Amino acid sequence: MEPYVIILLCLAAFFAGFVDAIVGGGGLIQTPVAMILLPNLAVASVIGSLKVPSFSGTALAARQYLKNVEINWKLLSVMAAVAFVSAFLGSNLLTLVHNDFMKPLLLIVLSVIAVYTFIKKDFGAHQIKAYSSKKQLLFAVVMSVFIGFYDGFIGPGTGSFLVLGFVTLLGFDFLHASANAKMVNLATNFGSIFLFVLKGKIIWTIAVPMSVCNACGGWLGAKLAIKKGNQFIRVFFLIVVIGTLIRFGYDVFGF
Template sequence: MGWADWGVLMTAALAAGWVDAVVGGGGLILLPVILLTMPQMTPQEALATNKLTAVNGTAAAVVTFSRKVRLEWRLMAPAAVLAAVCSAAGAAVVSLIDKDLFVPIIMVLLVAVAAFVTLRPTIGTTLATHRPSRLKVVTTVLVAGGALGFYDGLFGPGTGTFLIITFAVMLGTEFVRSAAMAKVINLGSNIGALAFFAATGNVWWALGLAMAVCNVAGSVVGARMALAKGAGFIRVVLLVVVVVMVIRLGWQQFG
């Protein structure tokens, strides 16, 4: 692998970290670049190596968000652990599932997310007028952690985006807080999938750790920009990323 390939991979890791910290979806940037630049890697190895990179970037985003956003760790920590377990389970059955069956469904969901955010401009930009009940908060966070953790290990694209929208819609949280909560659960799901891939020997450690350096830098910058610019900025980036994800998945499926 030449210097040009390294440059492409590091740049993609930086961009993926920034996008992932703000609204999720960084894997859709980095994974295709890994597969294109490293054709000798299997899809499993590319996914596993991307998870190693993402774990570091997501951890950096969690630290950055947690310094400014008050998180309820007594709830978020168990949800992250649940996401890790479910993500490992998803990774374990990934070879048994025809992922092509998922792509049209995910595309429809993403289009629905884009339409919903466009038609409801107040979602995620203002706090709910009534605080949700404790039962609703706990149920939403744990169910989202388990279900989307499993999805992250099984398939992955848009996990962070779906988490942000879930918290904004169900709990009435602003996008900044939703993004912070999503990063905690996403860190758990990344760790769970990585643990499984590491146990099965699919991780390219040197490459993954090298990309992680740039991914962490991108994540820190992205998280700081999200905190500084607020919910309106996250809303715009979310819409752009969702549209790009739909186009990317459509090209992958039908192109």
Template sequence: MDAIQSLGDITIAIAILMLFAALAAGWIDAVVGGGGLLQLPALLLVPGITPVEALATNKLASLFGTTTSAVTWTRRAHPDLGTALPMAAVALIGSYGGANLAALLPAAVFKPVIVAALVIVATITIAFPTLGSISALRHRHGTHHPIAGLLGAVIGFYDGLIGPGTGTFLIITIITALGYDFVLASAKAKIVNVATNVGALLFFIPHGHVLWALALGMGLANMAGGYLGSRMAIARGNRFIRIAFLAVVAVLIVKLGYDVWAENIST
């Protein structure tokens, strides 16, 4: 009933903003991840929505875009599914676990750590300009898949718990820890991101946290953005993805850094 009342309070202006945010978020997610940075805060503008409802609705809307992106990337970039699919399976479990804690732990607990991690990610990417330009696979002797699984579990848990920046973290860890280039890392990240969205929704849907009408409308816009973004990224290659990646990381640092500062000032 609360969700229905919340939807009834949505004005045309807010509805248009939600659709635009979903379209842009789908494009960003398809290229380098981080679309939740735009889509989740937009959802928090909906009158009467709770943080958990916003997170759950964001996950369902994002699932449309990430699935579209994953299909497009897989058909055109031909990623190694022997690594991507097991990693996705473990990430799904991690995301389900994170979603179970989403209503219990405040995101503010994790934001300073996330900001620090993003600063490190940006520093590494800038300091090593050839990073991700070619594939040079690591850990071939029996450790490749266990490391991929560990990465999937940790980032999947984060996605279920908080969410924004998941695709960004997936790409940089797949590049640095496993040795793939930006194109192949992005393709794998999209597949894993589908699984993390599904894992979180396995918790959110039965508990009634999804605002269905809003999520489905935003999902269609997110899907369109995902299709356009993935085709552009694949066509333009590693250099374009690297530049877009750094831009999204910079915005994430500023946004989350401001959140941490504002929360400290208010307390």
């Protein structure tokens, strides 16, 4: 493999880690870059290899959040277990079928999210305490099943969907949502990695250097998010959602 390909992949991994640490969606950067630079590789091998840097960046970002943000370990333990299994199953399906049919649906969902986030200025500005423990657990499990499966099957934008779920379904503010989302995202990445290792799909000569760069970006992004707080994360979230819309819009409509 040409050295410039590795360099470009590592640059993409760094920026992906940075964005992902703040509000998720880092896969929207490194996944299309990898697809363009590695056109001769099977899609499952590309996605499988990218899960390793995603895990490393998320892990380092999570470490930063753990030192500064309160984590609901009881709730997260359940979510992580469910998300791990769901991601494993999603990744297994990826090795068997094509996933383009999901993109039109995601385009509609993201359009609604972008409009709602822009109009509702206090969205994610504070925590909502109006949920019972049982209702919160139910929402958490449902969210983990669907988003975990999505991460294993398609992937890009998972962190943003997790943040959205924590804010809208579980009543977290953006800072706590970002912190807790990182822990669940670790489980989904690990579930996918476990499957891809079993299938022999990971190309380690690509995965290892990208992991170092993604971790550096994740460390920097997490520190910035913690320092700047909710309003900064909200704006960044909106930017990433709009970027996701453009990305899926191109895939669906070819513009």
